[in-house]
């Protein structure tokens with residue numbers, strides 16, 4: 001498969017595709033990103049990588065980090081599924097409505113409520129959770145340059161009313177063990193991690209490669225954990241647009257309000273795309289289009 005030729009076609013086809021939508025402003029620090037950024041990077045299972053555009057520029061990974069924290073919780077062997085379910089929510093990522101009826105158990109680990117519970121689990125079991133998360137992301141990317149963006153974390157902390165409400169509500173319902181401020185601090189930092197599409201595609205190779213790091217072949221996750229995480233990405237990675245993403249793209253993946261999307265084809269490739277303008281569900285409009293083109297042009301999806 002000539003991935004570079006296919007990426008060149010996608011770049012050309014979308015040259016004049018100007019999505020509607022907007023850059024998020026509820027995290028003020030994100031609102032200054034240029035809406036015209038566009039880049040894509042694909043890593044193949046044999047180690048080759050292919051790209052176009054702004055694929056090496058770092059941006060805020062936001063909710064894509066929820067996959068890393070879930071993977072880290074599985075890596076350290078923690079039990080999660082009594083405290084977070086694995087069902088699609090059909091609701092926006094920051095919704096509070098299901099929690100009351102469902103006794104404070106979030107529908108899945110990729111909505112904000114679910115990721116806050118995963119953060120709580122990590123804080124209970126790790127000595128130095130923020131450092132350990134960064135070390136994990138650096139390990140699977142084989143790249144020590146990955147950092148938190150403290151300005152983004154501080155900006156979200158100042159305006160994070162919904163997340164503050166979510167974690168307090170779950171605490172009241174008995175599904176949070178640690179101090180709520182500690183959990184929020186960890187969560188805002190995980191979301192602030194800055195990475196390029198190249199680094200994201202490389203990191204997500206662990207989910208395409210049965211839990212092994214591509215370059216070193218080191219195993220960081222059991223195949224069974226990878227199967228489960230990929231299944232949750234497929235059914236819950238795009239919130240109330242998970243069905244649409246499955247229908248159009250046909251790959252497990254995860255989006256973030258920084259405009260990034262990462263997706264993967266087990267045993268074939270992982271791919272990341274970045275375009276900051278979001279549709280009303282909070283997913284990158286042009287990013288979804290680019291991935292739809294990729295699975296159409298390659299004729300490869302998991303279905």
Ligand code: DON
Nearest residue numbers: 062063093191255256257282
């Ligand atoms: O908690 C928030 O609202 C953000 N830090 C992350 C949300 C997000 O990325 C949703 N994804 N599409």
